[in-house]
Amino acid sequence: MTAEYRAHFDFSIVFANGGGMSGDGFRLDLPGHDVSEEDVAALLVRHLGLALVSEVALTDLRIVEEPHRGSRGVEVERRVAADTVIDLSHPIEAGLVTYPGLPAPTITPYLTREDSRTRYAEGTEFAMDVITMIGNTGTYLDAPFHRYADGRDLASLDLRTLVGLRAEVFHVRDAWTSEDRGIRAATFGDRDLAGSAVLIDTGWDRHFGTPRYGSGAPFLTEKAARSLVDAGVALVGIDSLNIDDTESGGERPAHSILLAGGVHVVEHLTRLDAVPARGARFTAAPPAVRGFGTFPVRAFATVAESH
Template identity: 80%
Template sequence: MTTEYRAHFDFTIAFANGGGLTGEGFRLDLPGQDVTADEVGALLVAHLGLALVSDVALRDLRIVEEPHRGSRGVETRRDREERVIDLSHPIEAGLVTYPGLPAPTIAPHLTREDSRGKYAPGTEFAMDIITMIGNTGTYLDSPFHRYADGGDLASLDLRTLVGLRTEVFHLHDAWSADRRGIEAVTLADRDLRGSAVLLDTGWSSRFGTPEYAHGAPFLTEGGAQFLVDAGVQLVGIDSLNIDDTEGGGARPAHTLLLAAGIHVVEHLTNLAAVPARGALFTAAPPAVRGFGTFPVRAFATVPGSH
């Protein structure tokens, strides 16, 4: 995997036509480790989209090995070989995905021992039965999950589920216990039309523990409306729910996104391994009629360099 670097610094920018801009504790993606202060300054101006800059002064500049967060104007150096990154939690008997929902059970229908009497010598099979709610592991919500007249899993167009241009927002340091909601302004620095937007909060590290159920980050109503207006294809999150489950019964993110035909994928994992830009996302459930939610094998494909 390619090592990525970011710059940490304070700055003062002066404009040729008067005025200025200052920032403290700013962080910026870098194309590599060996960059000068002047090069960091130029990247800062490009990232902020500024014009008529006369001077950039950086203070306390540090170059840190850290995953990129999606700064504009910086292209991640690619590995030579294509990578496929698994973003799904494995499903097993007894798995608790969402507190209060039943865990899956797995039982044999035909054991290997019993099959030996049905097939030729040396030939044996196992056939098993899994009983589970659709909201198990990493799963996708179709409009039918929220709306009685919405499209079910069988109605989904594979073109909206496979190989989607991916925009990952790495938000580990962008939320806190006092500010759990992901707002529109946090998502406003990119062209998102037609993309899969994946929200990497780091919450998946708690999956399978009691801590996973409380204090989880979520997408606010304003954030959801912004993504609808931006024309995204799919929204995924590595958290307990895309909505705030501790704010009462309202589910504005589900309501807005699924009404617009935007797929929702919850309980993702390993999103920190996916670059902010350049990957392709796939999450396709089986085509079940009259069903709104089902587990997916979600993964990101990161093209290599040639």
């Protein structure tokens, strides 16, 4: 993909009918690096949806190469290979620790290639293996049955809610801190999310497979989960340890609210930074297992040649 740019600046705005507003350390997506201060001011007004603006003053303006975060009114044509596929799943292997305290998968041979030679024609051989693992392994999807006994299991999920969903990606790596790890409802307030897959790029996937991954992870707040259900989203995915705060006790409000609302949850995603804020399609379909509520998926995003 081509490089993306954002403007960093402070601003003050005066309205023609009185009053004003200001902001410090504001960041805004840009259509390219070759923009004037007037261009940035116009993009700011468009992003904020303001009317009757008489004056915009910018200070400490810097143009920085960094991924877009989804500012409104900035449409960028990306040139990539047709139908680029971005793999968003962690590979599963024997001994993988996904979540601290849960068992790691084991892989054992059922039929080795050597033994298979006695069963098939000369030059023909196969390997058959047995994998034993908990459903919460690698990148996986939670169905309502994971949380609720009367909820839909994996086999009863509608594929239309899992395949080719419009992806709304929120790149929030700079929007949380170790002291304030919750991703709030206001983060999602500037887009129409009905029917979409909301994917939350926190950057925590860089710790996957290490002891660091198990503590201090960002999560979705209860109010944010409720706002996403109210917005009519189909699926919420995150690249973190859990969509809930696992260090606040046994409560799991995000799981409870989302799954009660029929919203699928995908946890332990990776490489979300490679997916544009808008314009991609997301797929994460598990096998149709009856009486099962969570299972690994091969999650991926597809990005058209231009959007």
